[in-house]
Each structure stands twice: as structure tokens, then as C-alpha cells.
Amino acid sequence: MKLGIIGLPGCGKSTLFKALTGGIDPGDRKGHQEPGLGVVKVDDSRLDFLGRYYKPKKVTPVHVEYADIAGITGEGKSGKSLGDRIPAHARQVDALVHSVRYFDSFSLGPADPLKDYFLVEEELILSDLASVEKRMERIEKDLKRGKKELSEEFDLLKEAQALLEAGKPLRLFPPAFESEKLRGFAFLSAKPELVLINAGDDKSPAEVGTIVQEIRSGTENQPRMSFDWLYADAEAEIALLSPEDAREFLEDLSLEHGAKERIVRTSFELLNLIVFFTAGDPEVRAWPLQRGQTALKAAGTVHSDMERGFIRAEVTAFEDFREAGSPAAAHKAGKVRLEGRDYLVQDGDIILFRFNI
DSSP: OEEEEEOOTTSOHHHHHHHHHTSOOOOOOGGGTSOEEEEEEOOOHHHHHHHHHHOOSEEEOOEEEEEEOOOOOSOOOTTSOOTTTSOGGGGGSSEEEEEEEESOBTTTBSOOHHHHHHHHHHHHHHHHHHHHHHHHHHHHHHHHTTOGGGHHHHHHHHHHHHHHHTTOOGGGOTHHHHOTTTGGGOOGGGSOEEEEEEEOTTSOHHHHHHHHHHHHHHTTTOSSEEEEEEOHHHHHHHTTSOHHHHHHHHHHTTOSSOHHHHHHHHHHHHTTEEEEEEOSSSEEEEEEEETTOBHHHHHHHHOHHHHHTEEEEEEEEHHHHHHHOSHHHHHHTTOOEEEOTTOBOOTTEEEEEEEOO
16 A cells, blocks of 8 residues: 655645654655655554464565655646646555645744645646646547547546536546546546644644544545544654653543554545455465455455465454464354355455465
């Protein structure tokens, strides 16, 4: 899972990056166009339990990659091609984390989070509009040459163009992320987006909640969106502390979990992801999977050979395994099920794939 952090200059993206990655510095980037990258593991007590039981050579958690993406200025203007100004890196991520400033700045002045949010959204929309219009120009020429097979794509792009020209994001247009004709464009305004309010320490949770609600109302309950907030400056410092010291500081902020854990959880919900496990020797591993995917797709997540030669899946719910205490006891209690390729994998399933190639 790869998440791209975007936002206006001065919104605290680099500090947010440190808070989310456990203190990793985004580092020096040539021309500030290359993204800072940080990979963090997703803590999961279920994986820890399986690791203690099996004692394998290797325990592999789900990993999340964060990219600190520069290039959005809030100065986009209609009629300008923005495709090259917003780095291609933003199109490669699974979801956007939109950092919105809610702290006063000596150089930028008082915070205006609602205005800042919509400045960035407008730039994403204009970037997509430039991509759509460029592609439509090419297709129009091809249609005149008799390539009628492109007419469906052209019609879809025309619908997308109308929405974008009205200032609406492509999250409101399902073909933008569902249709094979359009999905490859990786439209920015169609991506799942986590709006993250970066609040100053002087802002109370109630004040932040009001800002979150204002932005939520302004987006008119658009799909593929989530909202959260954090004190990025404080949490970037907390990320460098030992777990014991960090817990004490989080309690002072009335927070149960640090930013890394909270935002990962919110991101999983935004992307509609679950986790299943493979367990044994030499590795116990957690795997992310789209909710609603089948055992066949889960097998392909582990290895393409497993998907091609799939026979069946032996499935044990994690809670059943923990309660039974061992694979043998789970079998004896009737908690191990044989499932076919169409079984819908559930969060926490422990799966042994049987396959033959």
C-alpha cells in the first residue's frame, strides 16, 4: 500500500511525514521534485501471536510506503496544462493524504484550512482536466481515421470533462476508477483521499472537529474520502521516543494511539482493505487484500502459481485459532474449513493454500 502526502507549501508535510513514519526524515530531494520515501510496518497483535506460536525464521507484517510529494502550489489556473507541474509520483499512489494547515505561521499568516483545502482540490481537478482534454484531442483525430473502437472511451472522457469543468472531482464519476477504459489514467481527483488536518498545539479537539466538519460539509459527502487530524509537530517528536515515553505523552494529548497507528487504520478503512495470514515454517506473514475478494485472488496475492494451480484453501479464523490454541486443536474442534476459489476472505483468516501446477 502506497500513500502520497500532498498539500500546499508550508502545510507541514515533512513534519507530518516524520509523524507517520516513526521519525524518518524525508531527506534532500533534487529540485524538491523527487518524493521523500518512508516504509513502515503495520503493527498487528494477531501477527505477533502467530509469530510467538510458530517461531518461524521470519515474521513479515504488512508494510505501508509513504511518499512526501512536492509540486502542488495552489496557483493552478484554468486553461493551463498542469499535468507536468504535478509530479507523476502522485498518480502512482493508492491514495492521497491531503495535509491541511490549521496552525498560524509567521510567513503565511493565520490558518485558513477551508480555503487551503479547496485550492489543492482545484489544482487536482485542473490537472485531470488537462489530461482528459489532451487525450480527447488525440482520439478525435483517430476517430476521423476510422478507429471507431475508441468511441466508448471518448464518450466516457466527455462525461469526465463536463464534471471537471463544473469544478467537481472524478470521485463522483465511478467509471474514472472502475472502467478499464479510464482506470489507467490514474486521475488525481478520483483517488481515495484522506483529508488530514495538521493542527497547532493551541487548537483544541473541539476546534479541530469543527474544521473537519466544515470541510466534510463542503465536499457534500463525496465517496472515497476519509477525515482525521493530528498535532504533527508534537507527534513527530513523540515518534522518536521509546514506547513507554510515547504512551505518556499521548495520554497528555488525550490520544490513545500515535499518528502512525491511527492513520494506517484510517487508510485501511478508506481503501477497504482487510488482512489475512499465512503461517508456518519458514515464515508467518500478513497480507493486505481488498475486502470482498475471493480465496483465488488471495492465493494470487501470495504467488501467481498458487492462483493458477488453486485447488482449495484451508481456512481458520484467527479468533478460533487463538481459542483452540493449536492447529491440531482447531481441526479437532471443527474450526478448520475447506473452502473453494469463490470463498470471500474475511479479515483475520489464516489460510493454507493447496495448489498444483
